[in-house]
Amino acid sequence: MNPAVEKPHDSDVATRRDKGFVITQELIVAVAAAVLFVLFSVALDNFLTPGNLVALVRNVAVLGLLSIGMAVVVIGRGVDLSLVAVMAVSLTVSIVLANKGYGFGEALVIGLGFVLVVALVLGFLVAYVEIPSIFATLAVASIVYGLGRGVIADLDVNNIPSDLDWFLFIGRGSVLGIPVSIWLFAFTALVLYLFLRRTGIGRFIYALGDNLETARITGIPVRPVIVLQYIISGLMAFLAGAVTAASVASMNMRIVNSTVIYDVLLVVVLGGIGLTGGRGGVRNVVVGTALIGLLLNAMTIMDISYTVQNLIKSAVLLLALIVDALLNPRDEQTAQQGDI
Amino acid sequence: MEAATRLYYRYFPEKLLGEVLTKRWSDNLVPAFAVLLVVGFFLARDPGFFSLASLTETSRQLAEFSIIVMAMGxxxxxxxxxxxxxxxxxxxxITALICMNLLGWPVWATIAATLAVGALCGAVNGFLxxxxxxxxxxxxxxxLIIIRSIVDIILLRYAVAISAVFPDSDFxxxxxxxxxxxxxVSFLVAVAIVLTWHVVLTRARFGWHLSxxxxxxxxxxxxxxxxxxxxxxxxxWSGVLASASGLFFAARLGSAGSDxxxxxxxxxxxAAVLGGNSLGGGRGSVAKSVLGAIVVLILTDSMVRIGISGGISSAILGGILLLVVAIDVRWxxxxxxxxxxxxxxxxxxxxxxxxxxxAGSGTPYALNDRLREVSLIGKGQIEGPEVVIFDRHDNLYCPNRHGDIVRFLAPDYDEWEIFAHIGGHPLGMAFDRHDNLNVCVGGMGLYRIAPDRRVEKLTDETNRTFLSVIDDSRLKLADDLDIAPDGRIFFSEATIRxxxxxxxxxALESRGNGRLICYDPRDRSTRTVLRNLQFPNGVCMVGDGESFFFAETWGCRINRYWFAGAKKGTCETVVPNLPGYPDNINRASDGNFWVALVGMRSPALDLALRKPGLRKRMATRIARDEWLFPNINxxxxxxxxxxxxxxESLWDLGGVNHPMVTxxxxxxxxxxxxxxxxxxxxxxxLKDADPDWTSQEFYWGAENGSR
Structure with a gap:
């Protein structure tokens, strides 16, 4: 196998070897997150309260799950802008069905089926029709959202039927003093970490993100692997949706119009997963999530208005994109026509 | 049966279809069809849609929208x-409204400020x-989000104030x-902008750079x-155009809504992709953008009229986007x-x-070995000497496939040098009265090399045929030439396709795709004199000052064309049925003419020429190396x-010494x-030839002091 694939250079570009100590983007972000945590704890009155920490952790879990899904696609040199739409609409499907009398477990399975169908369609469009992922996911997002608002549900906000404590436990309960949603995030992160690092298919994703043509010539079944990426990201969206729904006992489809998807992009890019593909991993997502989760939480506590928050977030994202472009310059040799 | 085939292939416009598809504007046919379909559909459903009032309103929206789509395009x-x-x-x-309503600026200042804001946004995008x-x-x-956030912040602060004031300006x-x-007005301005950009993209340097x-x-x-x-x-420019569109919107509605x-x-x-602008660049036009804008605008408007909810209509739009992107990518x-x-x-x-x-047939074509004894010049040192020619000092000139004219020095032709470099693939050559070497260059046109090695382009285009689909003004394959006593250069272009x-x-088409062209050095004009020839190749003046011979390679015949005199403009076949494919024609010392047959006909290919369907299947289904080719060995x-x-004929059956004669x-x-x-x-x-005869002196007379 290609040495570049054998040893993913997630840190090569930002690396400076200095007395055996390696400074990576990941490390910088982790330190920044820790510093910010201390800073906020000291400076912000409401930060270290239990209520805020629980909210922080819950948001971080959702953001983290979505970001893992995005990361898998980005490593394979794609982008999934449909995550939030799939997350909101799939859970709405389940909730609407449950309200119509289906068992909730059954309804969840159908919701999951919806996610799989969307992922398969998306994967087909990207892998076989060869539509750039960015367009395919953008258009699918608007289709899924349109279906959600026009066909699946009459209301934007759908409440979970009562007496579903087992489900709400995902969002509200805790085990060993740690919220279940964090356990879930940790478990998922571990599974995806093992998948990406230790399995052949996981390595294939890096290979095709690094250089699609080479991967194809090497004999990797690139198209099925691309479809698999979207299935994984769909599953992550569904999990994130379940955590969201369980924590507030409802699902609000308007979240699609918010800027959550950019938060996810921000996590991935800031965490150090280059948009050129083939680099980074779950660890990057974890530190990126920590940093962004902290920032979002702090901005909320500081009572910064929603629009100004958007301005700040998008400015930071733009900065992250610029840094990403400078650190991981696009390779004109493997950049494809239409890869915009 | 065969007559039917002949008539079908003569009159059925199959060639036209292929030529239309090579044109960039043919991409517009699909969106144009979509426009007709959508307009027709809604006209049938709701005739009120096209009432004058409705049309006026629609055209204002169209003006704004098509400018945006054009920016995207x-x-x-x-x-x-x-x-x-x-x-x-x-x-x-919002900028325009603040300038007009709150600051009370004059209209020109508002316009300037608004366009400047757009340009600034575009410059940020462009820099990044x-x-x-x-x-x-x-x-x-x-x-998008950053600018949207800024708009929202401004709206929070000024929306009420803006809606409270009406600007006092008739303009x-x-x-x-x-x-x-x-x-x-906005529609007319949009038309002006659209036309300007059409000219910029198709005619101006900047537009060509974009493509x-x-x-x-x-x-x-x-x-x-x-x-x-x-x-x-x-x-x-995208920012400027988008802000121009916003300006019209502000003037039309004067409202600052958050949506x-x-x-x-x-x-x-x-709309842009639906119109046929390609993602990834290189293919697009203003016409495409406008067509796409019309379709999408009518669709969205109609969905609102029919009462489809916002969610569904955005889903439909998303579906259309997917579909058109998919078509674009696959196409x-x-x-x-x-x-x-x-x-x-x-x-x-x-x-x-x-x-x-x-060999024993007794015809002048009977096989023999008279070419077997050729001696060789420059073996292994030259690639692709299509023709050879001599100057007055017996130096030998020939082209090579690198675009050079090579000169072998008299008398023994052992030494050679590059006389001049032109490019393309030089083919036919002829010296004119003043010892300039005139060269037909495949892929470039007609060139002249002066004795001091100065290369000059004589012509690379001729008059375009009326209503031709493919542009036949550019010379694709200038092949051979000869020069009339009055200095006019007649040359053949083997194929325009x-x-x-x-x-x-x-060769596979065996259609008359070639032509004869005349270049007149007196007024430097170029004019096509004869069209629809089957790969016209060698050209040679007869010597009467009013006609020349030319060979039609795939037609296996030699014709004579009169460019002056009593028979001016007529063309007669002189040698109708050659056993092979004639190439160059040149004068012989005994008053006759030499012609090279580059290859011989074969019964199988002759039969295939009567079966166009077979050849079509051959061209589309099997690799080019597997085709029935004309033999050129x-x-x-x-x-x-x-x-x-x-x-008489001179053959070398083995082709060992000299494999191919062009x-x-x-x-x-x-x-x-x-x-x-x-x-x-x-x-x-040559045994019986005049040992002092040279073509140059024979035709142009003795040296005339130009050198």
Whole structure:
């Protein structure tokens, strides 16, 4: 196998070897997150309260799950802008069905089926029709959202039927003093970490993100692997949706119009997963999530208005994109026509 | 049956279809059809849709929307993408309203300020994407949010104040609601902008640079274009155009809603791609953008009228976007395959029974070994000497496939040098009265090399045929020439449908794709004199000052054309049925003419020429190496009399010494042979020839002091 694939250079570009100590983007972000945590704890009155920490952790879990899904696609040199739409609409499907009398477990399975169908369609469009992922996911997002608002549900906000404590436990309960949603995030992160690092298919994703043509010539079944990426990201969206729904006992489809998807992009890019593909991993997502989760939480506590928050977030994202472009310059040799 | 085939292939416009598909504007046919379909559908459903009042309102919206789509189209053409147009539109709207309503600025200052804001937004995008090379999609997605956030912040502060004031300016209202000749002002301005950009994109340097950068960034860079600045400018223009559109919106509605321009980028993108602008660049036009804008605008408007909810209509728009992107991607990937299938268009052609060439047949074509004894010049040192020619000092000139004219020095032709470099693949050559070497260059046109080695282009285009679909004004394959006593240069262009290396396609078609062209040095004009010839090749003056011979290679015949005198403009076949494919024609010392047969006919190919369907299937289904080709390996040299009688033939059956004969030149008792794919020049001693005769002196007379 290609040495570049054998040893993913997630840190090569930002690396400076200095007395055996390696400074990576990941490390910088982790330190920044820790510093910010201390800073906020000291400076912000409401930060270290239990209520805020629980909210922080819950948001971080959702953001983290979505970001893992995005990361898998980005490593394979794609982008999934449909995550939030799939997350909101799939859970709405389940909730609407449950309200119509289906068992909730059954309804969840159908919701999951919806996610799989969307992922398969998306994967087909990207892998076989060869539509750039960015367009395919953008258009699918608007289709899924349109279906959600026009066909699946009459209301934007759908409440979970009562007496579903087992489900709400995902969002509200805790085990060993740690919220279940964090356990879930940790478990998922571990599974995806093992998948990406230790399995052949996981390595294939890096290979095709690094250089699609080479991967194809090497004999990797690139198209099925691309479809698999979207299935994984769909599953992550569904999990994130379940955590969201369980924590507030409802699902609000308007979240699609918010800027959550950019938060996810921000996590991935800031965490150090280059948009050129083939680099980074779950660890990057974890530190990126920590940093962004902290920032979002702090901005909320500081009572910064929603629009100004958007301005700040998008400015930071733009900065992250610029840094990403400078650190991981696009390779004109493997950049494809239409890869915009 | 065969007559039916002949008639079908003569009159059925199959060739036209292939030629239309090569045109860039043929991409517009699909969106144009979509326009008709959508308009027709809604006209049938709801005739009120096209009432005058409704149309006026629609045309104002169309003006705003098509400017936005055009902005998107310009960015797409250069290989980028601008999703921030919707937000820039909203920002321009609010800027214009603040300037007019709150600050009370005059209209011109408002316009300037608004356009400047748009240009600034575009410049930010352009700097990030053009100079820092960040990916366009994500960058503009983020600037979309940033600009939208700024709009929201401004709205929170000023929305109430804006709606409380009405600007006191007639011109402002005129801009928004005025009519000129019954048409809305904004519509007329949009038409003007559209026409200007059409001219810029198709005729101006900047537009060509855009296409070049979008078509192939690396090639554009290598060609010396400033790629980064070009990309930068597309975003600036996109910002300016989007803000111009916002300006009209502000003048028309004067309202500062928070949903202004929301989702506009998706609609604009859908429209641009629906119209046929390619993602990834290189293919796009203003017409495409406008067509797409019309379709999408009518669709969205109608969905609102029918009462489809916002969610569903955005889903429909998303579905359309997916569909058109999918078509675009697949079309771009497979276009050349489709084109290959339909462009080649064989026609029916029946050759007479082939004359006998057997050794004992007694015909002038009877096989012999007279060429076996040729001696070789420059073996292994030259590639592709299609023709040979001599100057007055007996130096030998021949072209090579690198675009050089090589000179072998008299008397022994051992030493050689590059006389001049032109480019392309030089083919036919002729000296004129003043010892200038005139050369037909395949792929370039007609060139002249002065004795001091100065290369000058004489012509590379001729008059375009009326109503021709493919542009036949440019010379694709100038082949051979000769010069009339009055200095006019008559040359053949073998085919107008294919490039030189694709000559086999032309043979496959066996259609009259070639022509004869006259270049007149007196007024430097170029004019086509005879069309629809089957691969016209060698040209040679008869010597009467009013006619010349020319060979039609795939037609297996030699014709005579009168360009002056009593029979001016007529063309007669002189040698109708050759056993092979004639190439160059030259004078012989005894008053007759030499002609090279580059290859011999075969019964199988002759039969295939009467089966166009077979050849079409052959061209589309099997690899080119497997085709029935005209043989170009074994040929001969013929001598024919001016009246068309074939006198003798010179063969080399093994082809060992000199495999391919495309031309021959008699010079001082020797016959020199050239071959297009050869690595040598052949030289044969002629027994009965005049040892002092040279073509140059015979035709132009003794040296006339120009040197």
């Amino acid at each position: 310009i960015v797409l053409l250069a290989g980028g993408l601008d999703l921030s147009v919707g937000s820039v539109f909203a920002l321009a709207n 994407i053009g100079y820092l090379r960040i990916r366009a999609f994500l960058t503009t997605l983020v600037t 402002w209202f005129f801009l928004g609601e005025g009519n000129v000749l019954g048409m809305p 070049a950068v979008g078509g192939s960034r690396r090639s554009a860079f290598n060609a010396g274009l400033n790629v980064k600045r070009t990309v930068f400018l597309t975003y600036v 202004t321009g929301v989702g506009l980028e998706l609609a604009a993108l859908t 771009l990937k497979n276009r050349h395959k489709i084109l290959n299938k339909v462009y080649v268009s064989p026609s029916y052609f029946k050759l007479p029974e082939m004359p006998e060439t057997d 294919y490039d030189m290396h694709d000559w086999a396609y032309d 074994t040929g001969c040299v013929l001598k024919f009399a001016p009246d068309g009688e074939v006198l 031309s021959m030149r008699e010079h001082k008792g020797y016959l020199y042979l050239g071959g297009l794919y050869n690595d040598r020049i052949g030289r044969l001693k």
